[in-house]
Amino acid sequence: MTTAAGRRPPSAKEWRLRLYLSEKDPDTTARVVLDTGDNLVECCAEAHRSPNDTAVPEIGDELAAGRALISLGRRLLRAAAGDIAVTGVPQAPPPAPLWLSRE
Numbered sequence: 001m002t003t004a005a006g007r008r009p010p011s012a013k014e015w016r017l018r019l020y021l022s023e024k025d026p027d028t029t030a031r032v033v034l035d036t037g038d039n040l041v042e043c044c045a046e047a048h049r050s051p052n053d054t055a056v057p058e059i060g061d062e063l064a065a066g067r068a069l070i071s072l073g074r075r076l077l078r079a080a081a082g083d084i085a086v087t088g089v090p091q092a093p094p095p096a097p098l099w100l101s102r103e
Contacts, residue, residue, distance in 0.1 A: 013037070019068070021061050026051065028060030030068040034076075043071040 016035040021028065026049035034041040045067030047060040 019065055021065065023057060023060060025049070025055065026060075028057070028064040030061075030064035032065075032068040032072050034072060041072060041075060043068050043075060045071055 013036075015037070018033045018035075020031045020033075022031075023029075028047045028049075029044065030046070031042065031044045045064050047063035047067070049055065049060055
């Protein structure tokens, strides 16, 4: 459980993020690994190029990486919500989503 912010000294933390991209035309896979020092969180996502589209590898990289990072963000938000629930603090309603999930 997390200690209340007013009861602990200020600190600085560094979380390391590694992003791995793999392409096997027409598919691109992204794997993101977040190392918090206490935990490792890993998420994967893919992008698939339509056979009718021009092959531009950077687009597949961007789509797959963006999707993996969104997935990681959602996982972190769910973890925070679980931690908040454990503390007994009422949680505010979530904001409207900015995009539709296709995960």
